[in-house]
Amino acid sequence: MSGPTAFALSHLFTDLVDRPVNFSEAKTLPAADAKKVYAVYETLPAGRPIIVQADLPFVAAIAGLLIGMPANIALERAQVEPMEDSVRDPIYEALNICSTCLSGDERVLLRMMTTNKTKILHPASELLKKSGSAVNYKVVISGKDCGLVSVLGVY
């Protein structure tokens, strides 16, 4: 089993939105915490959970690029509770497509997406308690800092 690399994630999102998206591994995390989106995946047949925890500005920017909506408007709509369908659907699709690079040799299915991490059930919720299971990436889209993406899993 192998986890995603910054290169693979960069390549996948660059292909998806046809803009340069650069992931680089972040050793230190910023003090300011953005609102997050959590995507919970399951590997098959092992049933191993993986969580992608992404800053809302990043996924909103990706959604905006997919549907032709300015990033600031996409972010406004993504911050509404419950999230507006116009941005929820493209964010879900982007995170669904992300499943293709989360594990080198297993089938990975997106099981749920939420902005409320208390909705994440066991065993996936255990990953949120173990900081050692996270690999953090700083993301830049077309030269603009769009926050952090963390991949939590046992690889």
Add this chain to the structure above:
Amino acid sequence: MDILLVDDSKTMRQLVKRALRQAGYENLQIGEAGNGAEALSMVQAEQPKLVLSDWNMPEMLGIDLLKRVRGQNCQVPFGFITSESSEDIRETAMREGASFFITKPFTTENIDAALAPHMSK
């Protein structure tokens, strides 16, 4: 109808339509279905020249849609556009009679290469 797009995500249907236009298929009549049952009735009623389907959809998986279409003795070219990327899934699709298999994220070039043997622009 020339192409029937089957995906539960409206966003993805829009993205595929945009890619089809960019690939030069802008003059084709493209229909959309949001699930397998709707797609099955559209295949029967509209007889599209090609079906492009997602794999993971609620109610009916894309592979079950393909089996149902083939079960009606309909040999319409049927391709998948999916985030499923495992070799097992691909082999299952081809064994059941899929014409091609595109993994998301797709490019205009992927779409064109897959459709060209089956559709003229």
